[in-house]
Amino acid sequence: MAKQYASLRNIKFMLHEVFEVSELTKSAHFGHLDHESLEMIFDSGVKIADTLLKPYYEELDKKEPQFENGEIKAHPHIKTIIKAMGDAGFIGSTLSLEAGGQQLPELFASAMGFWFAAANNGVTTYTALTPGAANLIATFGSQALKDLYVAKMLSGQWQGTMALTEPHAGSSLHYITSSAEPTEHGYYKIKGQKVYISAGNHDQVENSIHLMLAKIKGAPAGTKGISLFVVPQKRIENGQLVDNDVRSIGIYHKMGQKATPATHLGSGERDDCRGWLVGEPHKGLTYMFQMMNEARIGTGIAGASIASAAYYASLEYAHERTQGQPLSLKGQDPNMPQTPIINHPDVKRMLLFQKAIVEGSLGLLLQCSKYADLMHTTEGEEKAKYALLLDFLTPVAKTYPTEAGQQAVSAGVQCFGGGGYCNDFPVAQMYRDIRITTIYEGTTGIQSQALLGRNISMQNGKAATLYFQEVNKTIEEAQTYSELQKYAAILKAEVANLQRVTKHLLGYAARGETELFLADATLYMEMFGIIAIAWQWLIQGIIAKRALLVGKMQGDDENFYESKLHTMKFFFHYEIPKTQGLTTRLLDTEVLTVAIEKEVCIKLGRKITKTL
């Protein structure tokens, strides 16, 4: 088992040198924190990760939750983890002080979340869902709901979940049929089924609190009729917890992420399931987007963190495992001993590929987190700007780390050769674990439609303008360092190219050709993501270059900064070129995936045939 799963040096670089968390702690909102207290919190988190998370990574995969006698039985160690995380304040780390949270910067909490998930991504689902659910109650719920639920959730006594998906309504929530009937007692009677509910109704907590979407009888059709309810597994009556008729119907056995059950729930089968409305009727989906957007960043973090664990596992192996001779010497000395495989350029390429994806992805995720924090430390137009940037980039921050992260983990498996395919090494599990991340919380296809179909044109393109201004600021700064000028120029050209592609695609939208506009949105996302990560790498390159120019550092630090520059260059020389093919396809007008209407076929003289 590999010892390292993430780099503390890199986390400190990101927090303090790149994103300057100290800027935040100078503000009123984060004024209760300082460098020392943040260090202490991080250290306590690392201790939990090292002692309670990492050592159980493989065991929790092997002993997955079971559905027995109507109960969802998870591994008993889950209780220990949830309690420790609650006691240390990590479940409530980003919730406001008023709500009983720690009011930590998202920047810091995301870095911490990355660390936890790198140690054991399977268990962080439990402790990441609860604050999201609690925050929905804290933000939109009545005082009574807050008083009843939030503290118990943040302590880890109760589990929170997000209950959206139904058997026939996954990506399209428009069609959910779970229903809520008002009663004279203030609560609603809930009926319906929910599927894939992560951590739902498991036995390692006293109670599960489902933040559930349902339609109040008589509500408008579609998403405009969706309301949000608190539906506890057990409700309180006369000071006692009693069953609230949210039955565990079963669990799904998954390829990975086995530490957390995905539960099938049936509410109101005995007509005794009570739900309490959160906020106003029919605004449920809008509220839920708060949790969904947090969960999207969280899923991006999961992708980057699993890739981090796989990177350090394969890096360690590549240093230890010997095989063959250096290519330059091949055939020269049959008696020469074998060389560590890290000396083979193909292995080094796979390692740099992983590092470039992990550290670049983390950059984009922390960038988004910092935008979230700046919304708390600024006012008016500036605050609106950061809100817009966060909203704009969220689909990218969800997608790039998960899509590229899967490729990175696969490269990690490849470094291990046959061993990587066996349970003897952890990378096979990481390969299985990360596969869900491009599906969770809106698939890559959905995120891509959000980026191109919604965000690019948001507020008449204002968000996009703001984003490109941010990128340009970085380019301008990079131009002041001779070693970085070349990369600044590349990024500038890439941005111009992306804008050209965007304009071309918006042409379809302007003509009302929505299907043509969005047909290749996923490829647009891929291109957009590569360029966003190049931006993040250039930011990191600037900081590293600046540190090297100041000089007077120890050998380890010099290696760290040189490695940053090296990996930045790797990204520009190996990953950026991929935008060329994407550009060609995105500008290509040959239509191959959109069904052509009969009338158009006749007009074009095309035959009407079934192509699949």
Add this chain to the structure above:
Amino acid sequence: MAKQYASLRNIKFMLHEVFEVSELTKSAHFGHLDHESLEMIFDSGVKIADTLLKPYYEELDKKEPQFENGEIKAHPHIKTIIKAMGDAGFIGSTLSLEAGGQQLPELFASAMGFWFAAANNGVTTYTALTPGAANLIATFGSQALKDLYVAKMLSGQWQGTMALTEPHAGSSLHYITSSAEPTEHGYYKIKGQKVYISAGNHDQVENSIHLMLAKIKGAPAGTKGISLFVVPQKRIENGQLVDNDVRSIGIYHKMGQKATPATHLGSGERDDCRGWLVGEPHKGLTYMFQMMNEARIGTGIAGASIASAAYYASLEYAHERTQGQPLSLKGQDPNMPQTPIINHPDVKRMLLFQKAIVEGSLGLLLQCSKYADLMHTTEGEEKAKYALLLDFLTPVAKTYPTEAGQQAVSAGVQCFGGGGYCNDFPVAQMYRDIRITTIYEGTTGIQSQALLGRNISMQNGKAATLYFQEVNKTIEEAQTYSELQKYAAILKAEVANLQRVTKHLLGYAARGETELFLADATLYMEMFGIIAIAWQWLIQGIIAKRALLVGKMQGDDENFYESKLHTMKFFFHYEIPKTQGLTTRLLDTEVLTVAIEKEVCIKLGRKITKTL
């Protein structure tokens, strides 16, 4: 569970229309066969696949082999499968009539193998390894070895294996230490450990026959001192099978491919393991390359076939699963019912991507198989030409279907959404199963070094010249069809570009800069593979176009040919552009993965720092 796993219509198209198996059966070597007999054999194979392979795909994954009391226990159904395959002649399908085989064309056997592996790729390892091992004995072994082993292996009574890898020697066989000491009785005493031996010593056959590499005491160092031995699990003494001291030490638990055990073997621990030399001493690796090259094509077939099964599973799901509304109508009618997801362009793109990879890969694999067959039906220079083409393309035929196949299966998982990640659908298993194929029988890195480092320059570039002549023939033919001219021109430009890149890389080789030459060999392979598959698609496009021009066909046939042309276009419009970024990187002279010597650093004024 999806019903379809491969397309019979497509197999017939490939066998009869594209690769014209009837041309082969006109020859003396394959004259014992005709259209009718081949159809009968294929039908009997389909029956076995439908009744004995496909229905057990998931069960054999769930009940994987176990190591108990020193024995490798596989699922009892394995015995049934091996017997059925042996009885029907499928184990010996490509061995010569003289050796007791069926002497079927490789073209036909590969198509059949694709079908079997699409139905259940996990079990075909058993029945594909045995003929490879038997063929080594039949080709290079003494008459005594042939008499003793071949018939029992082809009937399925005995299992064959390839025993190469040792704990410290995987990709680099140079360093194997298994030893063979000659005795006066004609046999050798064998000592050593072998790991990852697929199907080794399992309990569903009477005996395992290991084709094992070992070094005769005093042999030259490195690969020039490797000999090949037949090392049976049980040897015959006085007409009885007795233990031959090849101990099963354990098995590896793998992420996928669970139907077949990967065994750890220890030979000669009691100093009583006997091995019989195959052919001459020290020529073992040369002989083994016969089996290895067959296994490489076989692994390519596994990649394409798993991708085929995932394609048909996700195609079926995409027709059945409804979700959302067509993009073009979004927001227009909240009461409109949901549409099958195949109508979403993003899903259609993922399906076409899969189809393009599956059918393109199958083309390249059958092309190689046909070259193998033509070696039997031609003489002299022509025969040499086909041998060279087969040798040249084997690493590509191993790599493209496995690398692109993994992406295709991943797209299949994505089509299923959350369901694709659960055991309820077979695609999660396919995703796990296919992951080994880029490692089996020489990793992608090894294949890529073989292509660029060896094959491109083979016989002063003759193989490459012959290959490009073949591609040019296709281009010229395509130019005669107006609909294909555009694609012929694209392929022509791609070939020219590939030659330019090749020339650039060979420049490093000419200067003796081997590490720089081969550093990005894997990316060269990726580029080469895409262009090779484009060539195959153009071949299929020509045949389809010709059929459509003849006309007078039924609706299903018309759909089939139109779909071929459509998928060919998809490949050219979506996959071919990927060569642009690869070209840029391969012509890029920035060195990032090759360790730079201290002296060079000083000369370049670079710092000597650790980059990883």
